[in-house]
Amino acid sequence: MIKPVKFSLSYSGEVKCSLTLKRFYPPDIKIRWSSGESQTKIMDYSRPVQSADGETFDVTSVFTLPRSLCFPVYVTWEHQSVKEPPSIILNPSDLPWHPQIEELNSPDLKLNTESKIQVKISRYFSEDLTVEWNKKEMGTDRFVAVDINKYKSEISEHQRQSDNTYSCTASLLFTPTLPEDQRSEFICRVQHPCMEQPIERRIGPLQIT
Structure with missing residues (x-):
């Protein structure tokens, strides 16, 4: 019986992959285990333990990925x-550390005054x-x-969180002018290696005052 590979994240930025048979x-x-294009193989010598049935065996093998995250990983x-x-x-x-994206927000947009649209992004690695x-x-x-x-x-500095993932704020800075920014609509598209497809957030039509 094969259990899904589990992942854990250390403070130093290492990813541990755990396979249980x-x-x-x-x-x-x-x-x-091996990783990256070179596929340098690492033998795991984890010792099997007796299963709950007393007749068969279980083993958990752990492979630590360096911070550089060399993919693909083979086991x-x-x-x-x-x-x-x-x-x-x-x-x-x-x-599992896919970005979580809040809704876009924008304070009052004033004509000919520097303004910004912001979005908070969190829980990614x-x-x-x-x-x-x-x-x-x-x-x-x-x-x-x-x-x-x-x-x-602009993207703010990546801030480490208590679970060792990161958060940041993405901003779009501009000075609204007429007529091009009146009732304008924007899409923020976020891409990350953990996601096969980008995530989008949309705002508008915006009102310029």
């Missing part, structure tokens, strides 16, 4: 009960986070990348 016999088993085990060694491939999207802003074109339903000459995208 249950109820096998005899106890002799070989487990190998393979050999046991006389199987002809072909089973294996599992782990990718960044398997990690690693810090490899990308934020993209798009604006709805006037008179259309199409969103395009903001004009970098007018709109400035």
Whole structure:
């Protein structure tokens, strides 16, 4: 019986991958881990323990990923009960620390006064986070990348939280003008290695005062 690989995160930024195999016999088993393109193999010598039934064995094997997070990670085990060694491939999207994104917020937007739209992003690891802003074109339903000459995208410093994940605030700074910013709409798109698809948040139509 194979249990899903579990992940834990240390203060130093190391990720521990734990694989548990249950109820096998005899106890002799070989487990190998490897990571990155080079696939340098590491043999695990964890000692099996007797299962609750008193007749079979369980083992938990732990592999520590360095802070650089070299993916993919491969784990393979050999046991006389199987002809072909089973294996599992782990990718960044398997990690559980997906960004949590609050709703976009904007204080009063005043004409010809520097303003900003902000969003709080939290509970992610690693810090490899990308934020993209798009604006709805006037008179259309199409969103395009903001004009970098007018709109400035900023991400605050990544703050470590008590669970060793990170949080930050993403901002879009600009000086509202008419007519292009009246009733404007924006999309904030957040991408992270843990996610196969980006997450979006939308705000607008905005009122310029």
